[in-house]
Amino acid sequence: MLSALHSLRYRFVFALLGLLIIALVTLVAFTRFTLMPEMLKDESNQAHEALDRAQRAIDNEMLHLEMLSQDWASWDDSYQFMRDGNQHFLASNLGDVSIFQDADLSMIAFMKPQGQLYWLSGISPVDSKPEGCAALDTQCQWARPFLETLKQRIADDPAKEGLTWFQAYPQKALVSVQPILRSDGSGPLRGWLAMIRPMSAEWLRKLHNSTGLPIEVQHATDQQQPLKLERLNDQTMRASRLIPAAPRGEQLSIEIDLPRQRLNSRIEAMNLGLSWTLSLMGLLLLLVLWMLERMVLNPLRLFAIFTRQVRRPERTDVPATLLKRRDEIGILARQFQQLLEFQRQQKAELVELSERDPLTGLANRRRFDEHLATSMKMDKRREQSTALVVIDIDHYKAFNDQYGHPAGDACLQALAKVMSAHFNHPEQLIARTGGEEFMAVLPNTSQQSAVDSADRLRAEIEALGIPHSGKVVTISAGVACSTPDTPLSALQLIESGDQALYAAKDSGRNQVIPFEYLDMA
Numbered sequence: 204m205l206s207a208l209h210s211l212r213y214r215f216v217f218a219l220l221g222l223l224i225i226a227l228v229t230l231v232a233f234t235r236f237t238l239m240p241e242m243l244k245d246e247s248n249q250a251h252e253a254l255d256r257a258q259r260a261i262d263n264e265m266l267h268l269e270m271l272s273q274d275w276a277s278w279d280d281s282y283q284f285m286r287d288g289n290q291h292f293l294a295s296n297l298g299d300v301s302i303f304q305d306a307d308l309s310m311i312a313f314m315k316p317q318g319q320l321y322w323l324s325g326i327s328p329v330d331s332k333p334e335g336c337a338a339l340d341t342q343c344q345w346a347r348p349f350l351e352t353l354k355q356r357i358a359d360d361p362a363k364e365g366l367t368w369f370q371a372y373p374q375k376a377l378v379s380v381q382p383i384l385r386s387d388g389s390g391p392l393r394g395w396l397a398m399i400r401p402m403s404a405e406w407l408r409k410l411h412n413s414t415g416l417p418i419e420v421q422h423a424t425d426q427q428q429p430l431k432l433e434r435l436n437d438q439t440m441r442a443s444r445l446i447p448a449a450p451r452g453e454q455l456s457i458e459i460d461l462p463r464q465r466l467n468s469r470i471e472a473m474n475l476g477l478s479w480t481l482s483l484m485g486l487l488l489l490l491v492l493w494m495l496e497r498m499v500l501n502p503l504r505l506f507a508i509f510t511r512q513v514r515r516p517e518r519t520d521v522p523a524t525l526l527k528r529r530d531e532i533g534i535l536a537r538q539f540q541q542l543l544e545f546q547r548q549q550k551a552e553l554v555e556l557s558e559r560d561p562l563t564g565l566a567n568r569r570r571f572d573e574h575l576a577t578s579m580k581m582d583k584r585r586e587q588s589t590a591l592v593v594i595d596i597d598h599y600k601a602f603n604d605q606y607g608h609p610a611g612d613a614c615l616q617a618l619a620k621v622m623s624a625h626f627n628h629p630e631q632l633i634a635r636t637g638g639e640e641f642m643a644v645l646p647n648t649s650q651q652s653a654v655d656s657a658d659r660l661r662a663e664i665e666a667l668g669i670p671h672s673g674k675v676v677t678i679s680a681g682v683a684c685s686t687p688d689t690p691l692s693a694l695q696l697i698e699s700g701d702q703a704l705y706a707a708k709d710s711g712r713n714q715v716i717p718f719e720y721l722d723m724a
């Protein structure tokens with residue numbers, strides 16, 4: 204388990220997972236601490252813009268009311284009405300309910316310079332019918348609170364230039380009071396004209412139509428902040444702004460419920476982006492792991508299996524799929540293959556060295572023993588004879604003594620060359636087994652054939668004519684044979700060959716004697 208965790212696959216998985224987690228945390232942190240505050244800020248800007256638009260629409264209403272009331276107050280007919288109470292003025296200008304409906308007014312009041320009522324026309328909140336009164340009798344009692352407020356405001360207007368304001372009590376309304384003068388602005392001040400435009404549902408509906416905003420006007424509470432944004436739920440937010448109103452100290456709150464659609468769609472887009480990013484990163488992780496598995500781990504595994512199997516480098520090659528690759532693994536595989544080949548070559552050279560006689564280039568005793576054993580086994584299997592020829596140079600010590608050791612070496616080399624050429628069948632082997640002793644293994648050969656062959660060799664060497672003490676260098680040879688009828692061990696075969704050689708020496712040298720003959724003798 205522990206070694207599996209150390210494998211490249213798991214290390215890569217952990218590294219990539221680590222990267223994925225870091226990327227995820229970074230993304231979430233970026234979203235949480237950078238994107239989200241930006242989007243909330245944008246949402247609050249959106250709310251402020253809506254409030255500004257609503258405020259501008261209400262200010263326009265104020266301006267319109269002020270201009271309308273100024274028009275009426277500077278109208279000569281109004282001036283005359285205040286001077287002589289012309290009933291015709293009332294009948295033609297204030298007798299119809301449409302004057303109130305068209306201008307969104309609930310009341311038009313004419314007041315004396317000190318604020319006392321002169322005439323009042325309006326729509327009764329009790330039965331929504333137009334009323335007209337010169338005094339606050341029972342019919343126009345509903346207007347009393349308004350008139351008291353108006354009286355107070357007139358007293359508060361020292362410049363006598365007219366005022367327009369928001370009214371919180373007794374009703375939420377826009378109010379404008381203007382001095383009644385001649386149309387050229389000349390006096391004396393005849394009185395005051397007041398117009399009241401209630402902030403009714405109908406008026407708010409008109410505002411909604413013109414601005415596209417669902418504006419509400421409420422009485423403000425004592426603790427309410429001048430500017431407030433409440434996120435009511437995921438779908439709606441409420442923006443509110445306070446405006447000062449009469450009576451003194453009162454405040455009205457302009458409120459707009461706005462959809463949070465923009466933020467929601469941004470959050471949706473952001474979540475979609477996040478999930479896409481995560482999915483892509485996950486896919487990327489799988490792709491990288493797949494590529495790693497295919498491009499690195501599988502070849503490495505193949506390599507590892509191969510290196511475990513390299514018991515006999517002379518016979519095994521690096522898999523061709525690895526050798527063909529052009530990447531680093533291919534380079535490694537080719538270098539490994541080169542190393543194998545170098546090792547094979549070195550081993551071959553070592554084997555050569557360990558099996559060859561360095562002076563003559565013939566096989567040595569070790570190689571001879573191996574070959575003899577293999578040949579005897581093979582001949583036994585195919586029920587054939589294995590012959591052995593044991594060869595020794597005659598009076599070689601004397602040759603050395605007379606011509607010197609280097610000449611002795613040269614003599615050995617010359618004889619070896621002849622022997623090598625003589626025993627040239629692929630199954631035959633001639634080896635230097637001692638100082639000036641040689642042995643030839645002749646598989647699938649009868650004793651007589653071996654004797655004949657050895658004798659031909661003897662003649663070839665004699666024919667070389669290497670001078671030696673007035674004569675030439677000669678050899679003696681003993682021949683032994685292991686046959687299917689009289690099988691011998693390798694040792695017995697060699698001993699038999701040796702005995703035959705001694706016999707050849709004893710019999711005067713430069714001759715070949717078979718062991719069989721010795722037996723018979």
Ligand SMILES: Nc1nc2c(ncn2[C@@H]2O[C@H](COP(=O)(O)OP(=O)(O)OP(=O)(O)O)[C@@H](O)[C@H]2O)c(=O)[nH]1
Pocket residue numbers: 562595596597598599600601603607608609610611612615637638639708
């Ligand atoms: N030059 C040379 N001489 C060698 C080498 N190996 C063995 N000898 C010599 O071979 C000689 C062998 O002599 P002996 O075993 O006495 O035999 P011989 O003189 O050939 O006498 P016979 O075999 O009875 O004819 C010794 O003098 C060794 O020094 C070699 O590699 N080079």
